[in-house]
Amino acid sequence: MSEANEANEARAGERLLELEGVTKSFGDEVVVEVLHGIDLTLERGELAALIGPSGSGKSTLLNLLGLLDRATAGTLRLLGRDVATLDDAALTALRGESLGFIFQFHHLIPALSVVENVMMPAAAVNGGFTASMRPKAEALLEAVGIGERADSWPRELSGGMQQRVAVARALMNDPPLVLADEPTGNLDTETSDQVFELLQRFNAESGTGFLIVTHDPDLAGRCDRVLQLVDGRLVADGPPDEVL
Amino acid sequence: MLAPTLAWRFLRDGRAQTLLILAGATVGVAAFVFVSAIIVGLQENLVDKTLGSQAHLTVLPEEPPPRPLYEAAAPTLYARRIEEPAPRRRPFDQWQRALRTLEATPGVVAACPKVTGSALAIRGGAQEGVTVVGADAARLRRIVDLPRYLVEGRYRLGSGEALIGDDLADELGVRLGDPLRLTTEGRDADVRIAGIFDVGQQALDGRWVVLSLRGAQTLLDRVGDVTAIDATVEGIFEADAVAEQVAARTGLEVESWIDRNQQLLTALKSQDQSTLMIRVFVMLAVAMGIASVLVVSVVQRRGQIGILRAIGTKQRTVLAIFLWQGAFIGVVGAVLGTAIGAAFTQLLERVTFFPITVGPRLALMAMLISLGTGLASAILPARRAARMDPAAAIRGDG
Ligand SMILES: Nc1ncnc2c1ncn2[C@@H]1O[C@H](COP(=O)(O)OP(=O)(O)OP(=O)(O)O)[C@@H](O)[C@H]1O
Ligand SMILES: [Mg+2]
Numbered sequence: 001m002s003e004a005n006e007a008n009e010a011r012a013g014e015r016l017l018e019l020e021g022v023t024k025s026f027g028d029e030v031v032v033e034v035l036h037g038i039d040l041t042l043e044r045g046e047l048a049a050l051i052g053p054s055g056s057g058k059s060t061l062l063n064l065l066g067l068l069d070r071a072t073a074g075t076l077r078l079l080g081r082d083v084a085t086l087d088d089a090a091l092t093a094l095r096g097e098s099l100g101f102i103f104q105f106h107h108l109i110p111a112l113s114v115v116e117n118v119m120m121p122a123a124a125v126n127g128g129f130t131a132s133m134r135p136k137a138e139a140l141l142e143a144v145g146i147g148e149r150a151d152s153w154p155r156e157l158s159g160g161m162q163q164r165v166a167v168a169r170a171l172m173n174d175p176p177l178v179l180a181d182e183p184t185g186n187l188d189t190e191t192s193d194q195v196f197e198l199l200q201r202f203n204a205e206s207g208t209g210f211l212i213v214t215h216d217p218d219l220a221g222r223c224d225r226v227l228q229l230v231d232g233r234l235v236a237d238g239p240p241d242e243v244l
Numbered sequence: 245m246l247a248p249t250l251a252w253r254f255l256r257d258g259r260a261q262t263l264l265i266l267a268g269a270t271v272g273v274a275a276f277v278f279v280s281a282i283i284v285g286l287q288e289n290l291v292d293k294t295l296g297s298q299a300h301l302t303v304l305p306e307e308p309p310p311r312p313l314y315e316a317a318a319p320t321l322y323a324r325r326i327e328e329p330a331p332r333r334r335p336f337d338q339w340q341r342a343l344r345t346l347e348a349t350p351g352v353v354a355a356c357p358k359v360t361g362s363a364l365a366i367r368g369g370a371q372e373g374v375t376v377v378g379a380d381a382a383r384l385r386r387i388v389d390l391p392r393y394l395v396e397g398r399y400r401l402g403s404g405e406a407l408i409g410d411d412l413a414d415e416l417g418v419r420l421g422d423p424l425r426l427t428t429e430g431r432d433a434d435v436r437i438a439g440i441f442d443v444g445q446q447a448l449d450g451r452w453v454v455l456s457l458r459g460a461q462t463l464l465d466r467v468g469d470v471t472a473i474d475a476t477v478e479g480i481f482e483a484d485a486v487a488e489q490v491a492a493r494t495g496l497e498v499e500s501w502i503d504r505n506q507q508l509l510t511a512l513k514s515q516d517q518s519t520l521m522i523r524v525f526v527m528l529a530v531a532m533g534i535a536s537v538l539v540v541s542v543v544q545r546r547g548q549i550g551i552l553r554a555i556g557t558k559q560r561t562v563l564a565i566f567l568w569q570g571a572f573i574g575v576v577g578a579v580l581g582t583a584i585g586a587a588f589t590q591l592l593e594r595v596t597f598f599p600i601t602v603g604p605r606l607a608l609m610a611m612l613i614s615l616g617t618g619l620a621s622a623i624l625p626a627r628r629a630a631r632m633d634p635a636a637a638i639r640g641d642g
Contacts (some may be wrong), residue, residue: 018316056579057637063635066554068554068634068635068638069555069633069635070517079425083498088559089558089559090557092553092557092558092559092560093556095554095555095556096555096557097556098556101551101554101555103551103638108551109548109551109552110257110548111250111254111256112253120552120555121555121556123246124246124552124555124556124557124558124561125556127245127246127561128245128246128248128249129246132389169555173556
């Protein structure tokens with residue numbers, strides 16, 4: 001963990017993420033603009049929450065930040081690189097190396113064991129599973145509290161455990177930023193708290209940046225920074241006590 | 245190797261689907277192997293029967309140019325009469341040279357100069373018209389495998405020795421070791437029967453008297469001469485191509501078994517075409533089965549494919565994952581299908597009059613075709629998976 005910390009600090013000079021005037025539209029004939037001129041900067045090591053009503057564009061924005069989709073206009077720089085200039089293969093590579101993902105559904109690949117799921121981001125970048133990946137994956141599973149389930153299958157785990165595996169997987173490549181779209185959306189309050197605490201802990205210990213989409217004001221209140229999106233515009237951005 | 249690993253895991257994970265397409269591929273390959281083995285067995289049997297007693301190639305002496313009986317000096321006359329030269333007495337000029345050229349032609353594995361002619365066989369009161377065949381014993385057996393068909397005596401053609409067919413032996417009432425007199429216009433030869441063969445063809449068994457080359461030359465008044473040179477080629481179906489080669493090199497007339505058996509060949513060809521059709525349709529059905537099940541699996545795994553792409557899996561890798569699935573199905577289907585097809589042919593062979601075998605060539609062909617079918621049918625699903633928009637796939641629509 002401390003190694004990742006150093007690496008993250010070593011490049012602290014450059015901005016993690018910068019958005020200028022980013023818009024996103026959908027449709028060919030009937031064009032609907034979902035995001036209107038988003039300006040946003042994320043620094044390394046931030047623990048930020050993204051809130052907003054349903055349909056306000058949170059997932060759309062997260063997909064742009066995650067390089068899963070391209071902006072219609074404006075510039076988006078990840079680690080100083082203008083992603084509009086990168087082709088799909090380069091985006092895939094950058095995504096694999098610099099970003100971690102946690103989603104509400106489709107957590108894990110059922111055909112892979114728990115530890116293989118955690119190793120998957122390293123395997124994707126490396127082009128195959130290697131034995132040397134395993135100790136790190138096991139350490140991450142240990143860190144999220146399910147070290148003894150490394151060789152289980154995802155279907156044998158509860159929802160909360162599966163989400164812990166997803167957290168471990170998101171951290172496998174030591175990404176400077178993890179994007180989480182309602183990671184606790186379908187967990188009960190207690191489990192949801194535990195998973196959120198994990199994210200907080202990784203943020204504090206290894207300086208990994210997190211951007212967490214949530215509907216839960218309580219969770220948002222425990223982040224360093226809260227971004228509020230309404231109708232495709234960022235209407236508030238600041239510490240929780242100011243925004244909420 | 246990420247793609248084959250994930251392909252294997254996906255197949256293992258989707259057990260019911262995998263078993264379904266594997267069963268489809270196996271049945272398809274089994275049908276393919278079964279049909280191919282029967283047809284090949286049948287054809288080989290037919291060809292074997294035909295070629296058991298026939299040379300693949302026969303080189304004949306040059307046809308002397310047809311000579312007009314008279315040719316008018318006046319350019320206004322177009323008519324002329326042409327007379328065919330008498331076929332029997334044609335000498336084979338420089339046959340040794342032709343033999344060397346023939347033996348040096350690629351594709352020719354054996355050659356045998358021979359003298360043939362008619363004679364009368366006399367034994368006591370019985371006499372029969374026979375065909376005298378004179379050749380070197382060692383060379384002749386590589387054209388017609390007489391030793392294989394020998395029912396009595398030994399395969400030997402010393403001076404004064406003859407091999408005859410069992411039917412002729414019956415007609416003449418002769419047995420192994422008996423003397424036999426052969427006569428032609430004014431020439432006689434007394435031979436002893438050294439062996440009796442049963443090729444299974446009336447034309448041979450009832451007519452042939454095989455002598456040494458020299459013995460036949462003397463009897464037929466063709467000392468130093470031969471009537472034709474027979475040859476065996478490597479690939480029987482390339483016999484006409486080799487014949488053309490030999491004709492071009494020697495300038496002589498060359499006849500292949502294909503020329504002599506056009507009807508059989510036409511039958512074999514149309515049989516080939518119908519087997520090809522059966523094979524194509526069987527493999528097409530297999531391909532569509534594999535493709536449709538894989539498409540379903542791509543749709544079912546959209547979310548997983550989206551996640552894989554999101555966490556850095558290359559588009560190429562996603563494509564390869566599904567191609568590998570097709571390849572695995574193809575290879576495993578080929579192994580199981582070939583085994584089952586071979587087992588069925590074994591069962592069938594007990595009731596057929598000809599041997600059927602699933603040889604390494606057929607097994608290899610089944611493997612390649614099945615692998616090709618598996619890969620080809622995976623192309624569409626694989627492209628669909630690779631082109632999937634990860635954002636939409638994760639969201640669960642689009
Ligand atoms: N691929 C798409 N094509 C067309 N419209 C889309 C597409 N993706 C999103 N939208 C529209 O964009 C708007 C924002 O959607 P988005 O999913 O980003 O909202 P959200 O804030 O994540 O909502 P929720 O809280 O319900 O998840 C919605 O009106 C949605 O219908
Ligand atoms: Mg959303």
